[in-house]
Amino acid sequence: MILDARDVCKAYGPLEVLKGVSLSLNRSEVCGLIGPNGAGKSTLFRILLGLVSRDSGTLEIHSEASKPLGGIIEKPALYGYLSAFENLRVFSRIQGLELNRADIESQLQQVGLSPLRKDPVRNFSMGMKQRLGLAIALLNEPECVILDEPFSGLDPMGIRTLQDEIRELAKARGIGILISSHNLVELGDLCDRLYVINQGEIVRKGPARDILQQAARSYVIYGTGLESSATLAIADVEQRAGSVLLHLGEDSIHAILQRLSAEPGVTLTACVPQTNLTALFEKTPE
Incomplete structure (x- = not known):
């Protein structure tokens, strides 16, 4: 140090x-x-x-x-x-x-x-x-x-x-x-x-x-087969070319990614957190 x-x-x-x-x-x-x-x-x-x-x-x-x-x-x-x-x-x-x-x-x-x-x-x-x-x-x-x-x-x-x-x-x-x-x-x-x-x-x-990661409230998920995913069909998402913008609800990002990985026809290539500045600057509980 x-x-x-x-x-x-x-x-x-x-x-x-x-x-x-x-x-x-x-x-x-x-x-x-x-x-x-x-x-x-x-x-x-x-x-x-x-x-x-x-x-x-x-x-x-x-x-x-x-x-x-x-x-x-x-x-x-x-x-x-x-x-x-x-x-x-x-x-x-x-x-x-x-x-x-x-x-x-x-x-x-x-x-x-x-x-x-x-x-x-x-x-x-x-x-x-x-x-x-x-x-x-x-x-x-x-x-x-x-x-x-x-x-x-x-x-x-x-x-x-x-x-x-x-x-x-x-x-x-x-x-x-x-x-x-x-x-x-x-x-x-x-x-x-x-x-x-x-x-x-x-x-x-x-x-x-x-x-x-702690201050992320949404994620950009990249991959193939996302437009027809059953997991994303019931989630709060915005479809994009080759990716989706996922807004988290009650499920964690890890749970969603696990379900996506298990879906036939879906291949994930990247998941990028979108940090929320309001959440970032909030004081975390001791």
């Missing part, structure tokens, strides 16, 4: 922003924090990075690195009139590093930026700025990286590219990566574990697949 926060509380006057939040992060793990706007994600990340003091609770960082944590809070703060190379050189000196040209070019390449590009970063797309921010966060080789809404403003291709780079960094360098978002799609396929925060409290936590 690289990071362990327990019962963290933070209030601004009468407003309780965090109410006993606990989370942990392991090395080589990508962990997500998801919640609606105003749930407390950014405040928690500022506390983890030492930018804001907590009112109570404990925070342990198990690292002997010179820079245990790196991070981006909201949009990366860059010098728009400098190139990516020059930005990285400036930020490396701020952090006490004297990197040579080869070192800086290597840092840029590992996040998918060309060291040959010389124009000011104000010309960069949001995706390129996010990757440069990630390169800055990785200076001094932290063992944990905290990314606050890193996919904000990116198009689908930019999101997929950054997801791949984050996943590779965790595996190749053994870095623990903690990411916040209010978008489930961005985190669902990327994270090993998810924490769901709402109104300053952790309302769900666990393996990402389990969290998505």
Whole structure:
């Protein structure tokens, strides 16, 4: 374990922003924090990075690195009139590093930026700025990286590219990566574990697949023979080409899939949960 926060509380006057939040992060793990706007994600990340003091609770960082944590809070703060190379050189000196040209070019390449590009970063797309921010966060080789809404403003291709780079960094360098978002799609396929925060409290936590399953109220089922299925004929479904959208009633998805698998002429190929955000953000019973 690289990071362990327990019962963290933070209030601004009468407003309780965090109410006993606990989370942990392991090395080589990508962990997500998801919640609606105003749930407390950014405040928690500022506390983890030492930018804001907590009112109570404990925070342990198990690292002997010179820079245990790196991070981006909201949009990366860059010098728009400098190139990516020059930005990285400036930020490396701020952090006490004297990197040579080869070192800086290597840092840029590992996040998918060309060291040959010389124009000011104000010309960069949001995706390129996010990757440069990630390169800055990785200076001094932290063992944990905290990314606050890193996919904000990116198009689908930019999101997929950054997801791949984050996943590779965790595996190749053994870095623990903690990411916040209010978008489930961005985190669902990327994270090993998810924490769901709402109104300053952790309302769900666990393996990402389990969290998505718990909050699913409908499923897209793919296969053949579905249009003539006796099981689906008495269920709440919407027929589609090659699939059906099943809305759960009293039966569990496992029971329905078992009956479908036993039907002659029916072959199942996939079942994809459709997570209900209202259910996701509800507090689970203790």
